[in-house]
Amino acid sequence: MANKDNHRHFGNIRKRESGRFQIRYPGPDGQMRSGTETYERKSDAERALSLIEAQMIKGEWIDPERSKVKLKDYAETWISQRPGLRPRTVDLYRWLLKKHIVPYLDGVAVGKLSTATVRQWRAELGKGVSVGMAAKAYRLLRAVLMTAAEDDRIIPRNPCRIRGAGDEQAQERPVLTVAQVYELADRVGRRPIGNVRKIKDRAYRLRFQRHGEMRTHPETFLTRTEAERALWKMSTDGRADSTQDRRYRAMVLLATFASLRWGEVSALRRMDVDLDECAVRIRVAFVERSAGGLVLGPPKSKAGRRTVGIPRSIVPILREHMETYVKDDPAALMFPGAKGGPIRRSGFNTRTRWVNVVAEMGLSGLHFHDLRHTGNMLAAESGAGLKDLMARMGHDNVRAAMIYQHAVRGADQTITDAINRQLEEPESDEEGGATGTLVPTG
CATH class of the missing domain: 3.30.160 (Double Stranded RNA Binding Domain)
Structure with a gap:
């Protein structure tokens, strides 16, 4: 459509009753759209039309109608359609959105979000929650709006441009000595x-x-x-x-010296543990949903599917455990709960009095996951290369050939032997007591 003077070939300009000028133009889909703003001078309206035309030619035009979608609706859709998210990650994202993003930015259209708005939200959020939680919420918002800008193209650029807003310092976590690991394994089953x-x-x-x-x-x-x-x-x-309920003793020792995550060790079956070959195979992991459900799925990362060597020193303890607590069925759980089903983290903490036990040992705040950190530290002290360590720990940034090992051999056997030597000859301080150290986790 052209103007009455036939000078324009793209869009048209009309003068409203107020005396201001409004533009209309066809979108890439052929549908006519009216400009969201009006202009005092006709020349300003003409420049606006020229800019829109140039954006369409370059493929940079943003449909203003699409950018009117509410942040809450867009973020909820983003979470539900995001590929590869683990169930616990989905739960976390939905909780962050509901708890820390929607209460501040509810009703705001995606296209109306500016860096100033995001900065104000981040500043207010920082007053009421921990640094780590605020950083998590910011990273989620940044990821959502990155998709809006780069993939869906409903905003020209991501307004989350605050330096350091998504950073959180990794908290130092305790790393136990070998003596402390054995003491903890003995204490958790005592009632x-x-x-x-x-x-x-x-x-x-x-x-x-x-x-x-x-x-x-x-x-x-x-x-x-x-x-x-x-x-x-x-x-x-x-x-x-x-x-002394010794069923948890083997669990603590295996999780530590094989560097296993909670979901991995709790999902182990009898057929996954080969005591003759001194190896444990990690194939699946349990994930506990925030609503209480328990889901069996793949390990945390692709590299999580792996075979890890078991130090010979704990093989007799594992053998005794399997003879006493594990059914003969190859598919039987290696570490069942009191009623035979999968053991949940909350049930484990309650039955073992985990919080009280670690406090009595002078290790207040110790998490079960810190046992994995201890195992990782022992493995690192073996002198093995980075790729071999990543393969043992189940991290993603290693080659596909290191993701899954069919047999314990080569560098992994070197790591296992080094850990085994430390178990056989635990070190202590000059007074005969064992002390732990603090290292950052990354």
Whole structure:
């Protein structure tokens, strides 16, 4: 369509009742569109039309109608359509969107987001949450808007341009000594012998076993928690007898010295552990969803499918564990829960009193994943090359040939032998105690 004077070949300009000028032009799809702004002078409107025409010729034109989509709607679609996301990552992204992005930017159109708006949101977010959480939320928003700018082309550029906003410092995590690993493995299965009963006047009575004889604690407790805490303390101090559930001992040792993730070690089957070859094969992993579901899927990365050597020193412990707790079926879980099903992280923490045990050892805040860090450190001390270490740890930035090993040999056997030597000859400090170190995780 041309103007009345027939001087324009692209779009047209009309004068509104207000005296301002508005442009109309055909999009690449042939549909006519009206400009979102009006102009005081006709020459300004003509320049706007020329700019739009040039953008279309270069393939840089952004459809203003598409950019009106709300950030919340676009981000939700982005998460649902993003390929390759693990279930826990999907849960995290949806939680970050709901908790830290939508409350601040709800109702804002993607095309209306500016760097100033993002900067203000990031500053407000930083006042109420940790540095790490704020960085995660920013990285999610940046990734969403990068797709909007580069793939969907509904905005001219990504407004997330704040330097350092997505950075988070890796927290130093504890690395245990060999002696500490064995001590932890022994402690996690220890349970006191006794019970707590509610009596009148809303009090609780504690009974405990001492030298094989049941006794009653002379005091009563206001809550069950106080009574249970006292029972555990008595067991730790040797004033009450305890039992030893050794099913978790093997789990702690294998996870540490084979550098396994929680999802990997909890998903192991009898057929995955070859004690004659001193090797464990990682094929799948359990993923716990935020809603409570348990999903069996591939390991965290492509390199996660691998075969790892087992130090000979823990083979007898694993053999005893398999004979005692694992069914003869090749598909039987290597580390089943108390009722025979997959063991959940929360159940493991509760039954082992993980938080209390590590605190009693002077390792408050130790996570199960830190056992993997310990194993990685021991492997690194073997002197093996980076690629061989990455293959053992199950990291992605290695060649495809290192992703999965059918047999433990070569460099991996060197790593296994080096760890084994450290297990056979654990070091201690001058006073005879073992101390841990802190190293950053990346």
